[in-house]
Amino acid sequence: MSNQKVYEQAQTTEALFVFEDNPLLRAGLKMSHLRMLVMIEEHGQVSAAAAAMNMTQPAASRMLAEMEAIVKSPLCQRASRGVVLTKFGEALARRARTILLELREASRELNQMKSGSGGSVFIGAVTAPAISLVVPAIRRAMDTYPGIEINVQVESSNVLARELLAARHDFIIGRIPDDFDPGLFSIHEIGIERACLVVREGHPLLLRGEPVTLQDLSGYDWVFQPPGALLRRTMEDVFLTHGVAMPRNIINTPSMLLTLALICNTDAIAPIAQDMAEFVAGQQADIGRTRILPTDFELVVKPYSIITTKGRVLPPSARLLYDLVLDESRKLTNQ
Numbered sequence: 375m376s377n378q379k380v381y382e383q384a385q386t387t388e389a390l391f392v393f394e395d396n397p398l399l400r401a402g403l404k405m406s407h408l409r410m411l412v413m414i415e416e417h418g419q420v421s422a423a424a425a426a427m428n429m430t431q432p433a434a435s436r437m438l439a440e441m442e443a444i445v446k447s448p449l450c451q452r453a454s455r456g457v458v459l460t461k462f463g464e465a466l467a468r469r470a471r472t473i474l475l476e477l478r479e480a481s482r483e484l485n486q487m488k489s490g491s492g493g494s495v496f497i498g499a500v501t502a503p504a505i506s507l508v509v510p511a512i513r514r515a516m517d518t519y520p521g522i523e524i525n526v527q528v529e530s531s532n533v534l535a536r537e538l539l540a541a542r543h544d545f546i547i548g549r550i551p552d553d554f555d556p557g558l559f560s561i562h563e564i565g566i567e568r569a570c571l572v573v574r575e576g577h578p579l580l581l582r583g584e585p586v587t588l589q590d591l592s593g594y595d596w597v598f599q600p601p602g603a604l605l606r607r608t609m610e611d612v613f614l615t616h617g618v619a620m621p622r623n624i625i626n627t628p629s630m631l632l633t634l635a636l637i638c639n640t641d642a643i644a645p646i647a648q649d650m651a652e653f654v655a656g657q658q659a660d661i662g663r664t665r666i667l668p669t670d671f672e673l674v675v676k677p678y679s680i681i682t683t684k685g686r687v688l689p690p691s692a693r694l695l696y697d698l699v700l701d702e703s704r705k706l707t708n709q
Contacts, residue, residue, distance in 0.1 A: 408470035493691025544692035
């Protein structure tokens with residue numbers, strides 16, 4: 375028998391041994407169980423986890439009961455706003471994320487082998503580094519690694535952190551939300567996000583020809599990110615610190631496109647990332663009719679980082695883009 379045949383037979387025997395010797399698998403634990411537990415941890419509610427898996431809440435509750443019967447331990451307990459995992463649930467969910475991630479990586483590797491592509495990368499970023507770091511890194515990656523497929527999501531750090539833990543991103547550029555366990559992540563701080571206020575071209579405050587104060591701003595309509603968003607909290611802190619009342623007329627939207635449309639067509643004011651403001655102001659279309667409003671104060675949002683799931687080894691294509699983003703951040707720091 376050839377060495378290759380011996381190796382293949384040994385691998386098959388080992389796989390069968392692992393299955394037969396694993397009490398959880400023999401008791402009926404399935405991939406759908408693992409995914410459900412991860413969804414419950416991510417959403418904090420059985421109903422939301424059920425919706426994420428396109429099933430009814432009773433079906434999800436039955437699946438949870440099946441898991442608890444299999445492991446012979448409680449996995450969830452009721453909380454004020456849903457459910458939280460017990461120590462048994464947390465331990466199983468941690469392993470489940472690793473298993474699901476490895477299966478996702480296996481699928482990616484096989485698809486890349488079949489297609490002969492240069493690999494695929496899934497990343498997320500908050501607005502400022504998406505413009506200043508991700509765009510130039512992508513341009514370099516496309517030149518360096520022909521055939522690479524890059525998927526980018528621009529969202530808030532809260533959304534991106536959940537997507538990363540759910541193994542839907544290779545890495546993200548943002549911040550760890552306060553309600554997440556930082557021990558789940560590997561973090562490399564790479565920059566400080568600066569923000570500014572934008573208004574339409576010809577806005578009355580621009581015609582004054584001098585930096586405006588907070589007192590000048592509170593009488594205007596404002597477009598904010600939803601309550602709790604980091605940039606909004608930063609702006610609210612500026613008003614509170616200086617003892618100036620918050621604006622009374624506020625429009626809340628997470629949409630950058632709608633924010634810019636409102637700015638262009640009204641006298642409203644909006645805080646946005648400086649990189650995004652400079653990019654938009656340089657465009658020739660109507661949406662470029664925005665201008666940065668000079669102020670006598672600064673808006674500095676807390677630093678952002680490049681973040682991975684702790685213990686995860688990035689595939690080559692994702693490692694390439696990760697290193698390019700780091701290189702772009704060093705260029706900005708040295709400017």
